[in-house]
């Protein structure tokens with residue numbers, strides 16, 4: 001028998017908070033399946049598919065699905081991205097803990113994601129700026145974005161919906177999305193992390209170059225958010 005249900009860490013809890021009540025969920029790159037199992041046990045979803053491209057993580061998922069008696073709600077599927085997923089079962093789609101470029105690649109492969117009834121909940125570990133750019137250029141609107149701190153790191157989770165309008169985001173939006181002007185501790189921590197990386201990048205540029213001047217303005221701007 002399972003013991004008490006585990007708690008989600010702040011990162012997965014923020015992802016969970018964006019999942020719509022009663023939805024049919026897919027968790028891509030699920031590994032342990034903590035997110036769908038937790039949502040199922042809390043009665044928040046109709047169904048979930050926990051999928052992963054690797055056998056080992058999928059075994060972890062299956063074990064947890066069984067241990068917490070959620071087999072009637074959560075199924076485990078071996079799948080590269082959404083390749084093996086029935087679109088009927090994918091109203092809310094979470095992709096957390098993977099790189100931003102990989103998440104963009106997974107979205108790009110599935111034309112059926114271009115559908116305003118679906119919600120994408122995305123938490124990139126790296127290259128979030130590439131993911132935001134991809135979303136904007138491909139008709140996905142970031143409708144909500146929040147930051148959290150888990151362990152010692154800050155993360156951003158974005159909620160996206162397809163509206164077909166292609167956008168050209170400026171650099172600020174690419175780097176911090178809807179967290180611009182958000183004065184929460186978590187958002188400031190996230191912007192601080194982004195800014196430290198940009199400042200490091202800046203040191204490699206020639207001070208007279210246009211790229212240096214542009215980035216220097218951006219980092220000062222972000223300093224302003226952090227210190228506000």
Ligand SMILES: C[S@@+](CC[C@H](N)C(=O)[O-])C[C@H]1O[C@@H](n2cnc3c(N)ncnc32)[C@H](O)[C@@H]1O
Nearest residue numbers: 028029030031052053054057079080081096097
């Ligand atoms: C760091 S874990 C994240 C686990 C969980 N989503 C979380 O955020 O805590 C990343 C998982 O993504 C899986 N993964 C990597 N590429 C994938 C792909 N193309 N399709 C599905 N899963 C993938 C890996 O096997 C791994 O289990």
